[in-house]
Amino acid sequence: MFNILTLNKISSIGTSRLGENYTYGDDVQNPDAVLVRSASMHEMEFDSNLLAIARAGAGTNNIPKDKCSEQGIVVFNTPGANANAVKELVIAGMLLASRKITEGIDWAKTLKGNGDAVGKMVEKGKSQFVGPELKGKTLGVIGLGAIGILVANCAVALGMKVVGFDPFMSVPNALRLDPAVKLMKSNEEVMVNCDYLTIHVPLTPDTKDLVDADMIAKMRDGVRILNFSRDGLVNSTAVLEALKSGKVAKYVTDFGTDDILGEENVICMPHLGASTPESEENCAVMACDQVMEYLENGNIINSVNYPAISLARTSEGDTRFCVMHKNVPELLKKVLTEISGNVENMLSKSRGDYAYTIIDVAGADKADADKIAAVDGVIRVRVI
Structure with missing residues (x-):
């Protein structure tokens, strides 16, 4: 019998896969494994019988991975399970960055109460919300993993030119990438050659402030930057200064911080990337399957701290x-x-x-x- 502790609500589509040899819930004692989404585990003490932690999602910043490695606890994540959900939001972000959609919606609300005059007011005022089309523009993609590949391929289908870079791209991922995507030799080569930039890499000491003032200065004037990966990849102070000068036309992110909220030409979403029922179900299924395979057979799939x-x-x-x-x-x-x-x-x-x-x-x-x-x-x- 295995005991599974759930620290967040985990989709029943996933937990239903746990067989009769499993007990699971948020009150389980002495767990053999933990299923978690966003709850922070950094202050937790782990019992000696804890074997695995599975994050129902891609990022594992809420889990003390070094501590787990030292104690022989395998940390799993679910790469690709929420990739389509994030891809769709990134495409939405590109459109929002271009067409002044949110600004137009907010303005239209102010016309309430003008009766039959609303139609004429709309026609007169809509010119202030003109924005460019995506077709024919160049999208730069930093990180060609599960999400970056889907974004790049979708952008090609929308008629965009796409350039990308990933120093760790696997052969399977390379085969999934649309041949129209032009691979560059560095992050910088991507960033200086695009009209839109989207970032899909983990936050590490090497990637922190990947987009900073020096890099922005090298980019095309009017570049539109999207960050749906992690807070800290884009230096917010630098991007705010670039927005004021016009060097950056728009900054769209799924990670709100106090300094960027409400600022002009910033569109900030409340971490909605994986907020779809399909994504939550996919992550739960993958997390549960990986935990069962490890507990029952010792095989490791999609670990972030031990080898596959x-x-x-x-x-x-x-x-x-x-x-x-x-x-x-x-x-x-x-x-x-x-x-x-x-x-x-x-x-x-x-x-x-x-x-x-x-x-x-x-x-x-x-x-x-x-x-x-x-x-x-x-x-x-x-x-x-």
Whole structure:
């Protein structure tokens, strides 16, 4: 029996996939895994039996990943589950940045009470809300992951020219990208060659203030910047100064901060990117499936702190040892010397300072787990 703690409301479409061997809810004690959306876990203390945390979403800034790695807790996310929802909002943001739609709507409300004169007033006043079409303009996409690819492909379909950059783009993602998208050699090369810029990268020390005053100065005059990824990627002080000078025509973001709220030519949304029932269901399903696969078989899919690793079971009679350990030389050799059965299958992968090894053993003594755990550098051992 596995206990799953839910820290936020998780779609029942996902939790319904948890079988009869699972107990879940917001009052579960001594959980084997945690399902979370936005709740902060940085101040939480984790019981020794906690094995996994699954974020029903892409970002994991609310989870202490380093602490989890040290304690042998796998942190999962659900990349791509909300990609379509975010893509649609980004396209909406591009249109809002161009056509002065929100300004026109607000102005139209002021005409209430003018009776039959409203029609003439509309025709007379609409010229103040003229804005450019997207077709023929150049969109720059920083980050060609699950969301960035969908945005780029959609922009091509709308008749835009698209340039993009992603130093970590995988082969599967490259194959999904429309061939009309021109790949650049750097973030800067994208940013200086576009009329619209959209950013789809995680917030890290390397990406903080990716768009700052120096970079904005190199961009085209009247550029329109969209940030639906993370607060901190765009330096708000720099973008506000650029809006005042006219260097930047519009800034659209899904992350409101006090300094940009209500400012002219800023459209700020209340983090609506994944706020669709379809997205919440997709994230919940993926999170639950990943947790079940790890708890039941030890396989890791979409972890942000341990390597992706999946090993098919060789025989029902085999004992599976799942070993989380430091990524250091000779350690795995020491682990294998502590196993008393015949190793039928094994897979080991590393990610940074940490590694994970699955070993299927015929005729194993489950007491071997204690001997493996005693090896210097081993963080955690599970027997399945």
